[in-house]
Structures are given as structure tokens and as C-alpha cells.
Amino acid sequence: MIVDSDVKKSINGVKSALPIVLGYLPIGFAYGLVGVKSGFTISQVMALSLFVYAGSAQFIAISLLSAGASIVTLVSTIFIVNLRHFLYSTSLSQYMKYISRKHIPILSFFITDETYAVAITDLQTNSEYTEGYFYQLFLTSYTAWVFASFLGAVSGSLIGGSINVGLDFALPAMYIALLLMQISGYKKVFISIFSGLLSITLMFILPGNTNVIVAALIGAGMGVLLDKWVRNL
Amino acid sequence: MGTKFIISVIGMFLVTYIPRFMPVYGLTKIELPQTVKSFLEYVPVAVLSALLFPVIFIKDGRLFLDLSNIYLLSAIPTFIAAYFTRKLFTPVVVGIVSYVILSYIIK
Numbered sequence: 377m378i379v380d381s382d383v384k385k386s387i388n389g390v391k392s393a394l395p396i397v398l399g400y401l402p403i404g405f406a407y408g409l410v411g412v413k414s415g416f417t418i419s420q421v422m423a424l425s426l427f428v429y430a431g432s433a434q435f436i437a438i439s440l441l442s443a444g445a446s447i448v449t450l451v452s453t454i455f456i457v458n459l460r461h462f463l464y465s466t467s468l469s470q471y472m473k474y475i476s477r478k479h480i481p482i483l484s485f486f487i488t489d490e491t492y493a494v495a496i497t498d499l500q501t502n503s504e505y506t507e508g509y510f511y512q513l514f515l516t517s518y519t520a521w522v523f524a525s526f527l528g529a530v531s532g533s534l535i536g537g538s539i540n541v542g543l544d545f546a547l548p549a550m551y552i553a554l555l556l557m558q559i560s561g562y563k564k565v566f567i568s569i570f571s572g573l574l575s576i577t578l579m580f581i582l583p584g585n586t587n588v589i590v591a592a593l594i595g596a597g598m599g600v601l602l603d604k605w606v607r608n609l
Numbered sequence: 610m611g612t613k614f615i616i617s618v619i620g621m622f623l624v625t626y627i628p629r630f631m632p633v634y635g636l637t638k639i640e641l642p643q644t645v646k647s648f649l650e651y652v653p654v655a656v657l658s659a660l661l662f663p664v665i666f667i668k669d670g671r672l673f674l675d676l677s678n679i680y681l682l683s684a685i686p687t688f689i690a691a692y693f694t695r696k697l698f699t700p701v702v703v704g705i706v707s708y709v710i711l712s713y714i715i716k
Contacts, residue, residue: 552700
């Protein structure tokens with residue numbers, strides 16, 4: 377028999393989600409606005425937020441789709457871009473094995489860069505959590521993202537003309553911010569410059585937007601070699 | 610909504626959901642080889658750089674290393690803000706504001 381006093385008091389996922397919400401509101405808004413301004417309907421813009429739910433991938437999808445990329449190029453680029461979730465999911469699995477397995481198919485959909493980063497920090501420092509923590513953290517973040525993209529999309533369709541001048545830079549600014557959040561140590565700095573320059577070079581050789589996938593795969597492969605060389609020194 | 614768009618969304622949903630779902634559901638007891646872990650560790654940095662560099666260094670299919678390149682100039686304050694905050698929000702605001710100011714100055 378489990379009595380009330382034995383029920384673990386879970387850490388509060390809503391509270392942990394607040395910094396994510398602050399980050400998602402402007403980016404989600406920018407996504408919605410850029411999406412509509414790139415010629416997509418509100419429902420198309422929302423379909424990506426609801427079913428893909430991956431910030432940078434959604435921006436990339438919008439730019440690839442409006443550039444007329446094929447489904448194969450689009451889906452394989454998004455696959456590579458989102459492959460990092462595999463790592464997050466692997467890392468979270470050691471903590472999520474303590475919660476009921478029936479929640480996993482739902483909860484795993486909500487793993488993003490930000491929810492992973494916050495969850496792993498919480499879980500490393502607290503052993504008292506239930507599936508409730510994950511639902512609170514994930515659903516608060518998801519709601520903020522969906523809500524912000526909706527606001528952005530609606531604003532975009534209401535505001536005519538081209539006052540989105542500064543938003544042209546929203547996407548590169550986000551790449552820079554995400555990159556600096558990822559970079560720690562000289563090896564990653566090297567891989568960043570290597571992949572970036574390779575991507576520029578391949579742009580002149582390869583068709584469409586394939587330079588991004590190819591440069592990213594070679595760049596990450598170069599990172600593996602770099603790790604091996606450093607270990608063998 | 611268009612058939613191509615719907616197929617694209619389904620495709621993007623699958624390739625995004627599967628890497629999120631598989632390890633935490635099925636592969637919990639399998640240890641990934643070090644090479645794969647190391648590769649996945651470098652993917653974000655490599656992808657983001659591969660996306661970013663062409664945007665700020667290329668214009669109309671040519672290298673654009675010039676003081677009139679607003680993207681490149683706006684990247685500098687954005688980079689500094691990102692370096693010091695290591696957050697998403699401030700650098701994006703700094704970037705957008707710099708871009709707006711610079712596009713008024715450089716024309």
C-alpha cells in the first residue's frame with residue numbers, strides 16, 4: 377500500500393520551463409511572421425509548429441520549401457539537422473527508465489535543444505521526479521512555442537508590406553546564438569570553422585541546398601577523427 | 610494545403626520524431642559505440658556552421674567580404690552577445706537591432 381506520505385514530491389516542471397518560454401516567445405513569433413511573409417498560410421505555418429516542433433528545423437523548412445527544394449532534399453536535410461535529438465534521447469533514457477513506459481511515446485516527442493538542456497540539469501541535481509515533471513516541462517514549452525508561432529503568423533497576415541526588415545536577420549542571429557551555446561573547447565571551434573568553410577566551398581560545386589547536409593556530415597566525421605587523434609597523442 | 614506540403618510535413622514529422630523516440634523507448638539498454646556518440650556530439654556545431662557561413666559570407670552566389678555586407682557586420686555584435694550570455698534571447702535581439710540600424714546607415 378502506498379500512503380500519501382510516501383508519494384514523492386516531484387520537482388516543478390512548469391517553473392523549470394519559464395526560461396524556455398522566454399526564449400521561445402520571440403523566436404516562435406519570428407518564425408510565424410517569417411513563415412507567413414515567405415508565402416505560407418497560417419495553417420501551414422502552424423502545421424510545422426504542431427507536428428515537427430523543432431525551431432531551427434522549421435526555419436530551414438520554410439526557406440527550403442520557398443526555394444522550391446524537393447521533398448527528398450527537404451526531408452533529408454531536416455533529418456540531419458534533427459539527428460542531434462538522438463543524442464538527447466539517449467542521454468535522457470537513463471533517467472526516463474524510472475517512469476512508466478507507456479508515457480515514453482508521448483513524452484519523447486517534446487525533446488528539443490532547450491527542454492533537453494533544462495531537463496538534464498534538473499535530473500542531475502534532483503532524484504525526485506515523476507512523469508508529472510516531464511509533462512509540466514514539456515507541455516509548458518510546447519504551448520509557448522505553438523502560441524508564439526500562432527501570434528507571429530496572425531501578425532504577419534495582418535501587417536502588410538515589408539516591415540519585417542530586421543527579421544531577415546532573426547535566423548542567422550539564432551544560428552549564432554545556438555552555435556555559441558554548443559561550442560565548448562578548441563575542437564568544436566575547429567569543427568565549426570571547418571564545416572562553415574566547407575559549406576561555402578560546396579555551395580559552388582553541389583546543386584540546390586545539399587551543401588549544408590554534406591558539409592555537416594563531413595564536419596561531424598572530422599570531429600570523430602579529431603577525437604581519435606587527440607586520444608592517441 | 611497542397612499534397613507536396615502535407616507529404617513534406619509527414620516526412621519531417623517522422624525524421625524528427627524517430628530519433629527522439631527510439632533511444633528513450635527501445636535502445637535504453639544498448640550502449641552506443643564511442644564513434645557514434647562522438648559523431649552525434651559534433652552534428653549540431655557542424656550543421657549550424659554549415660548553415661550560418663553561407664548566409665553571412667555569400668551574396669548572390671559570390672563571396673561578399675565587404676564593409677557593406679550588413680549580414681556580416683550584424684553578426685559581430687550578435688556573436689559578442691552570444692559569447693557573453695550563451696543564451697538565445699539577448700543575441701537574437703542584439704542581432705535584429707544591429708541589422709535594422711546598419712541597414713539604415715548603409716544604403
